[in-house]
Every structure is written in C-alpha cells, then in structure tokens.
Amino acid sequence: MLERAKPAEPRQPEAKADARPVRFRGAGFVPSADRQGDWIAGWIALLAVLALWQLAGSAGLVNPLFLPTPLSIGRAIYQLAASGALWHHLSYSLMRIGVGWVLGTVAGIAVGFAIGLFTVARSVGITFISALFPIPKIALLPLLILWLGIGEEPKIATIALGVFFSTAISVYGGVDAVPRNLIRMAQSFNAPFSTIARGVIWPGALPSILAGFRITASVALLLVVSAEMIGAEYGIGAFVLQAGNLMQTDQLLAGVVILSLFGLAVGKLISLLEARLLHWR
Amino acid sequence: MDLIADHISHRFGALDVLDDVSFTLGAGEVVAIVGPSGCGKSTLLSILGGLLQPSAGAARLRGAPLADSLNPLTFVFQDFALLPWCTVEANVEFPLLHTRLSIGERRAVVDDALRRTGLSEFRTTYPKQLSGGMRQRVGIARALAVKPAILLMDEPLSALDSQTRELLMEDFIGLLADGAMGAVYVTHNLEEAIRLADRIVVLSRRPGRVREVVAVPVKRSERGDVSARGQLLALQNDLWSLIRKQAIDAEREVQHA
Numbered sequence: 001m002l003e004r005a006k007p008a009e010p011r012q013p014e015a016k017a018d019a020r021p022v023r024f025r026g027a028g029f030v031p032s033a034d035r036q037g038d039w040i041a042g043w044i045a046l047l048a049v050l051a052l053w054q055l056a057g058s059a060g061l062v063n064p065l066f067l068p069t070p071l072s073i074g075r076a077i078y079q080l081a082a083s084g085a086l087w088h089h090l091s092y093s094l095m096r097i098g099v100g101w102v103l104g105t106v107a108g109i110a111v112g113f114a115i116g117l118f119t120v121a122r123s124v125g126i127t128f129i130s131a132l133f134p135i136p137k138i139a140l141l142p143l144l145i146l147w148l149g150i151g152e153e154p155k156i157a158t159i160a161l162g163v164f165f166s167t168a169i170s171v172y173g174g175v176d177a178v179p180r181n182l183i184r185m186a187q188s189f190n191a192p193f194s195t196i197a198r199g200v201i202w203p204g205a206l207p208s209i210l211a212g213f214r215i216t217a218s219v220a221l222l223l224v225v226s227a228e229m230i231g232a233e234y235g236i237g238a239f240v241l242q243a244g245n246l247m248q249t250d251q252l253l254a255g256v257v258i259l260s261l262f263g264l265a266v267g268k269l270i271s272l273l274e275a276r277l278l279h280w281r
Numbered sequence: 282m283d284l285i286a287d288h289i290s291h292r293f294g295a296l297d298v299l300d301d302v303s304f305t306l307g308a309g310e311v312v313a314i315v316g317p318s319g320c321g322k323s324t325l326l327s328i329l330g331g332l333l334q335p336s337a338g339a340a341r342l343r344g345a346p347l348a349d350s351l352n353p354l355t356f357v358f359q360d361f362a363l364l365p366w367c368t369v370e371a372n373v374e375f376p377l378l379h380t381r382l383s384i385g386e387r388r389a390v391v392d393d394a395l396r397r398t399g400l401s402e403f404r405t406t407y408p409k410q411l412s413g414g415m416r417q418r419v420g421i422a423r424a425l426a427v428k429p430a431i432l433l434m435d436e437p438l439s440a441l442d443s444q445t446r447e448l449l450m451e452d453f454i455g456l457l458a459d460g461a462m463g464a465v466y467v468t469h470n471l472e473e474a475i476r477l478a479d480r481i482v483v484l485s486r487r488p489g490r491v492r493e494v495v496a497v498p499v500k501r502s503e504r505g506d507v508s509a510r511g512q513l514l515a516l517q518n519d520l521w522s523l524i525r526k527q528a529i530d531a532e533r534e535v536q537h538a
Contacts, residue, residue: 185362189352189376203366280366280407
C-alpha cells in the first residue's frame, strides 16, 4: 500500500493588519461600446453640445446667418418635409445612389473575385485599379456628361465608378484573406471549383466585403452630393448648393443634417446585415 | 489499398526539403512519420495526399479502395480546418455536397459520423463554441463521413492539451483497430507514434531522408498491457537516441534561420 502524506493542518488565518492589497493595474486600453453607460454618455455629450449651441444662438452670441440654431434647423427640416420638397430632393438622391451603388457593387464584386482567384485577372486588374483608383471620380463627371449626355446617366456612372473601385479592392483583399488551410481542406475532399468558391471563398471573404460596403456607402453619398452640386436641378446636393447661394443657412444645414441621418441609417443597415450574415464570428 | 512513396524529393526554391523518400503503406496499416523539426514530414504528407506536387518521384496508389469510399485519401488537419461559418453538422456534410449522395443519404452519413465521434448533441453548434478537442472530433467526423481507405493525419493532436490528446488518442486507436482504414500519422511525439503505428518511418533532418523504418514489435491491440510497457519504452528510448542529436541541430538551425 502506498504511503500517503498526512493531510496538512488547516492553516491559521493570516494576520491582515500588516498586509496591503495588490494594486489593480489592468484598467484601460479596452474601449467598449457595448456598455449601457457608455452608450448613454455618447447621447448626453451630443445633447450637451446641441444645448450649448442653442444657448449661444438664443443669447445672440452667434450670428444666425453664419450658424443657425439647432431649433431653426429642425424647423427648416419640418417645413421642407411638410412642403414635400424634402421627399422630392431626397428621392432623386436615393435613386442615383441606389442605382449607382448597385451597379458599382455588382461589377466590383465580379472583378474583385476574378482578381482574387485568377492569376491573369490579377495581373491585369491590379494594374488598372492601381492606376485608376486614385483619380477623384468627380473629376470624370464632365467627361461622362460628354459621353452620356446631361441626364441621370453621368451622375449614376460617377457614383458607380467610385463604388466599383473600392468594392473591387475590398473583395480581392477579402479573397486573399481567406485562410489557405480551408481551401486546402476543400481540395483534399476533391471539392470542385464552384463548391470551393461558394462554400469557402465567398463566406470567407464576406467580412471584408461588408466592411467595404461601409466605405462604398460613404463614397456613394459623397459623390452624389458632389455630382448634384455640379449638374442637377433636384437632389440633396443641389438643394444644399442652392440654399448656400441664397444664404439660407438653416436650409443648407437642414440638408447637411439629412445627409448625416442618411449616412447613419445606411451604417445601421450594414451593421444589421453584418449581425445577420457574420453571426458565426 | 496501398499507398506508395516512390523516391519522393522536394525543394522549395533553393531549399531541399525531401530527398528520395520511399516506403509503402499496406492496406489497413498505420505508419507514423517522425523526425526533427523542419525535416519535411508535413510536406511529405501533402505530397502523399495530392496537395503538393513533388519535385521528383511520385505518390502512387495500388489496388482499389472500398466501393463506397467517397475520398480514399482523407486528411485530418493539425489546425482542424473547420469552416467557422458552418455548424458542426454542416462541416461534416461539406465534403458530401458534391458527391452523388441524395440529401437523405447525406443526412444518414452525417448522423452516423456524428454518432461515432460523440458529437450528435453538438450538431447545431459553431466551431468557435467548441473546445480544441471537440473541434478535432468534428475534423475526424468529417473525415469518417467520406469513408476513407487511408487517413492522412498531420499532427492532429499537437494543438491540444495533454488530457484531450489522451482522449483523442484512444479514439484514434479505436477507429483504426479493425484494420478497415490505414493511416499515415505525422507527429513529433514518439509516444503517440509507438502507441498508434505498426511501423515508424524516421526521417533525418533537412533534407528529410528515410534513416530507418522501425516495426513496433507489439500488436496494436496489446500495447495497453502492462507486460508490453517495458518493450515499448525501450523502443521509445531507442527512437529518441536516434533522433536526439539531429533534433538539437535542427532546433539550432531553426533559431538561427
């Protein structure tokens, strides 16, 4: 039989009088947006800035011609909505963004996948993308007007071009980032190209593609406003420019607020899409 | 079905990795490949499994696998290689998607593989929710689903803790016990090699050459017996003394690389 050590005597509680706690040094460097308190703090900060702004305007400290108060901007938005002008301008902008974004995204995904998967497409595609991506797409609008006329087409084409390059880059970056071991695993089971593309590459690249959507949504918004400022009668960009020309700063800022809200809504939509499609992360 | 390494050599650019490696894995046999770090064990396995083309020589198959084998040479990967966006069930089903099996047949095969690996109640779980050992079980279930003739296992336990390793080693021993499947088992761990393999191929340091092929002198079914322990321990010591010097050299080489 094995000899076992006797159980140790229960230890006497140590005297705490001369002991001090170890100082906690692990705080910070881990920002979290999930805690309720942090979320509320953000809103409180925003409301505080708006309140200060309103107070400064009401007290006459700021000339309303240069910076109208939040309340007058809200009033301007209400009047725009009530008169129907807001929807009229917004519908033009949404149509341009929608069509341009979809065209640019579809083309960008197709080209991005080709670059990610095929050597020849990569050599050719990356050369062209590297050469054309840095060009500010709005600079091409006059040329596109020359080619496509003065209707909706050049504005939509400008947006589509801007969206296309960013999408293609995020897609082939995403394809490159798909872990090689997963592709080798699929190959080791003799999975055909279509199964690997559909079952491994596409879902593997999706996080990068959706991150790209966030960027292209902003690009599309930027370009629609720029294009509408250059050559459109209707649209939020045209409205903002017109308000600026007439020194209607409350209307101008109303347009800016609407653009901001639109951007927020698109960001929220993409977050929902990510939560739904990338729940496995 | 036999798997033959026929004078396989391989180089990555200017780096010679394998040099004229030959051996034959008989039907139902388990061969372990051991050797110092960087001697080309995993490269050899990739070549044997058709994932890498050798610079010279070839991997060959002799004889036919069982008629219902959907993928005669099937890998079990060190890093599990599970699709993180798929549930356990979908991961096991993945290699069946492009086969001739109907949906009903696929489901039956998946059910059977999950049952054999004790994963039935985890079928709707995602890989990130599983421990390392359970993830490797999913990898094994996926391999079993295609009814392989030969399992190609690339250090399947090296990413796991010692207790999980022990449990999975018992699973491997059970799976390979009836001789229906053969296996090539790449490992650093001599104890694992001795417990599982019929023969052990010892590779030299880079470029990997076959230094020795050692037969384990105790039947696989008898290796748990107390009477066999001394013999197996002696073999382990012999293997270690064979590898030790080169393992030290290889380690220094890796550190200086």
